[in-house]
Amino acid sequence: MQAMIVKEFRQMRRDRRTMALMFVVPVLMLAVFGYAARFDVARIPTAVVGSPSPEVLRALGPAFDVVRRQPSGDEAAARRLLRDSKAHVVLVAGGPPPAVLIDGTELFSAQSALRHLGGLPDTRVDVLYNANLSTAAVMVPSITGFILLFVGLFITGLGVVREREQGTLEQFAVTPLRPADVIVGKIVPYFVIAFLNLVIATLAGLWLFGVPFRGSVVLFAAFGLVFLFTVLGFGVLVSTASRTQGEAVQLAILVILPQVMVSGMFFPLQAMPAGIRWIASVMPLTYYIVGMRSVLLKAAPFAALRFPLAVLVVMAVAVFALSVLRFRRELAPAGGA
Amino acid sequence: MSWGATGLVVRFGSTAALAGVDLTIEPGRIHAVIGGDGSGKTTLLRALAEAIPVDGGSVRRPGPGRIGYVSIGGGLFPDLTVDENLDFVARVYGLSAWRDRAGELLHRAGLAAVGGRPAGVLSGGQQRKLAGILALLPEPELLVLDEVTTGVDPRSRMEIWRLVMVAAAAGSAVVVATAYLDEAERAGHVVLLHEGRVLAFGSPQSIVDAVTGTVEDVATPADPDLAWRRGAQWRQWRPAGSPAAGGRLRLEDAAIISELLAERVPRP
Numbered sequence: 001m002q003a004m005i006v007k008e009f010r011q012m013r014r015d016r017r018t019m020a021l022m023f024v025v026p027v028l029m030l031a032v033f034g035y036a037a038r039f040d041v042a043r044i045p046t047a048v049v050g051s052p053s054p055e056v057l058r059a060l061g062p063a064f065d066v067v068r069r070q071p072s073g074d075e076a077a078a079r080r081l082l083r084d085s086k087a088h089v090v091l092v093a094g095g096p097p098p099a100v101l102i103d104g105t106e107l108f109s110a111q112s113a114l115r116h117l118g119g120l121p122d123t124r125v126d127v128l129y130n131a132n133l134s135t136a137a138v139m140v141p142s143i144t145g146f147i148l149l150f151v152g153l154f155i156t157g158l159g160v161v162r163e164r165e166q167g168t169l170e171q172f173a174v175t176p177l178r179p180a181d182v183i184v185g186k187i188v189p190y191f192v193i194a195f196l197n198l199v200i201a202t203l204a205g206l207w208l209f210g211v212p213f214r215g216s217v218v219l220f221a222a223f224g225l226v227f228l229f230t231v232l233g234f235g236v237l238v239s240t241a242s243r244t245q246g247e248a249v250q251l252a253i254l255v256i257l258p259q260v261m262v263s264g265m266f267f268p269l270q271a272m273p274a275g276i277r278w279i280a281s282v283m284p285l286t287y288y289i290v291g292m293r294s295v296l297l298k299a300a301p302f303a304a305l306r307f308p309l310a311v312l313v314v315m316a317v318a319v320f321a322l323s324v325l326r327f328r329r330e331l332a333p334a335g336g337a
Numbered sequence: 338m339s340w341g342a343t344g345l346v347v348r349f350g351s352t353a354a355l356a357g358v359d360l361t362i363e364p365g366r367i368h369a370v371i372g373g374d375g376s377g378k379t380t381l382l383r384a385l386a387e388a389i390p391v392d393g394g395s396v397r398r399p400g401p402g403r404i405g406y407v408s409i410g411g412g413l414f415p416d417l418t419v420d421e422n423l424d425f426v427a428r429v430y431g432l433s434a435w436r437d438r439a440g441e442l443l444h445r446a447g448l449a450a451v452g453g454r455p456a457g458v459l460s461g462g463q464q465r466k467l468a469g470i471l472a473l474l475p476e477p478e479l480l481v482l483d484e485v486t487t488g489v490d491p492r493s494r495m496e497i498w499r500l501v502m503v504a505a506a507a508g509s510a511v512v513v514a515t516a517y518l519d520e521a522e523r524a525g526h527v528v529l530l531h532e533g534r535v536l537a538f539g540s541p542q543s544i545v546d547a548v549t550g551t552v553e554d555v556a557t558p559a560d561p562d563l564a565w566r567r568g569a570q571w572r573q574w575r576p577a578g579s580p581a582a583g584g585r586l587r588l589e590d591a592a593i594i595s596e597l598l599a600e601r602v603p604r605p
Contacts, residue, residue, distance in 0.1 A: 170408050176429060
């Protein structure tokens with residue numbers, strides 16, 4: 001038995017990735033998620049439209065962090081601010097009584113806002129886009145992102161690594177197939193399957209949970225496809241950094257877990273400290289979730305979604321290009337076409 | 338047109354797996370690459386097949402798509418059936434009217450009845466034969482086979498060699514790495530590798546003829562450092578003896594003696 005224990009420790013010491021997974025990652029995750037895992041939004045990003053009296057502003061309370069003021073404007077302008085995710089709550093002081101509009105897709109901000117609005121008497125409160133604060137409506141667009149992440153990373157990564165383990169990847173270098181043929185041929189089926197997954201998961205969300213689809217199908221497809229490119233790129237990257245399927249699974253978990261935890265999928269970004277939000281800002285899933293929630297629930301137009309879509313496009317191009325370069329080096333070892 | 342390598346160097350980190358290999362591979366001939374573990378056989382074959390980058394020297398090989406290559410343990414898709422594996426290769430190489438040829442190769446290899454079975458469930462020997470057939474199907478100008486007979490039963494080995502000979506007869510230049518020296522005796526040329534260098538190159542007979550000293554069967558070796566097992570007997574090499582006294586030498590004897598000599602001579 002002692003021999004077995006010694007052997008196991010020796011093997012563990014050589015397997016640096018597993019050691020990292022066992023020691024560094026839990027500590028890192030505890031630190032990150034300890035800060036990220038908060039449901040209560042203490043500072044709700046709030047816009048003020050019109051010119052409310054100082055008493056009304058005072059009555060709003062400290063929970064409402066006024067991030068935007070628009071002295072001239074009406075309720076339509078206020079709704080646009082919510083639709084375009086400029087604020088989670090808008091106080092409209094156009095006419096008596098003042099109105100408070102709440103973005104129902106920001107579940108935790110909305111709940112927090114409803115709790116803290118007691119100080120404002122005679123105020124009309126409207127929860128928009130997700131009036132009964134349904135969790136499913138908010139989660140379904142996020143879950144589709146998780147599904148794409150899962151399919152893209154695990155299935156693609158494992159698919160490529162399996163070829164390497166079987167020795168078939170090496171043989172492609174000898175065939176008339178160009179590296180581009182192999183890469184595209186390898187990815188297209190996963191792309192099609194993952195996109196079908198996205199459509200099925202979204203349809204299931206609509207039918208089973210009554211999630212609305214209020215926005216543009218084109219924007220839905222655009223966010224889906226660009227995000228898919230990014231995750232397939234991650235999948236290929238994971239595969240180029242893994243010798244075995246076991247290593248690919250470990251790496252894929254390391255890529256997926258932080259995205260799921262800090263992308264705003266479960267915990268509101270607004271409740272996270274600035275450092276954690278910075279991490280969220282480099283995660284593709286963060287932008288996908290913002291985009292998909294806005295498309296499905298708020299019918300946000302392209303103009304309002306330019307930023308998250310552009311960030312996703314940049315990430316997709318960068319990750320995909322890097323993955324193709326690394327994969328290509330393996331497929332054309334002698335530097336041939 | 339002959340293929341091969343000149344001054345071929347391949348390094349893995351600070352280790353030179355191939356340290357200046359010169360080699361000529363003739364069309365229509367079988368070249369057996371032999372040598373001990375770590376001698377550079379697989380590296381040489383991978384370099385010839387363009388499966389790894391080289392660090393020095395040059396490789397002469399046919400253009401893209403004109404090489405057939407079976408890596409150690411690889412060469413087929415286990416999830417696909419035998420027929421689907423063949424179909425994939427035919428599509429990749431743009432082959433037309435390949436089914437008759439595939440059928441004939443399968444028949445020769447005793448695989449005619451397993452076309453619908455997943456390649457992964459075939460026996461080890463059947464898988465190696467299928468990998469060989471997949472490499473042969475596009476009628477490559479250069480056929481590179483890495484230990485396709487290792488761990489395979491004698492009958493399957495014979496069938497694999499039949500396929501190899503068919504390829505050579507059709508004009509392919511064939512390079513086969515093998516751990517079985519009785520197989521290497523069937524090749525027209527033998528390349529004996531030792532620590533990344535060519536120790537001997539030529540016909541099996543010429544390599545045997547180059548041996549100096551005598552080899553004889555003994556029950557107990559007088560000098561164990563210069564002896565090796567064959568069956569229940571020992572083969573004892575005496576470097577100073579006269580060749581005629583040694584009886585019939587085999588390629589295995591010649592290869593072992595060449596390696597013993599190489600280990601005695603300090604590396605330049």
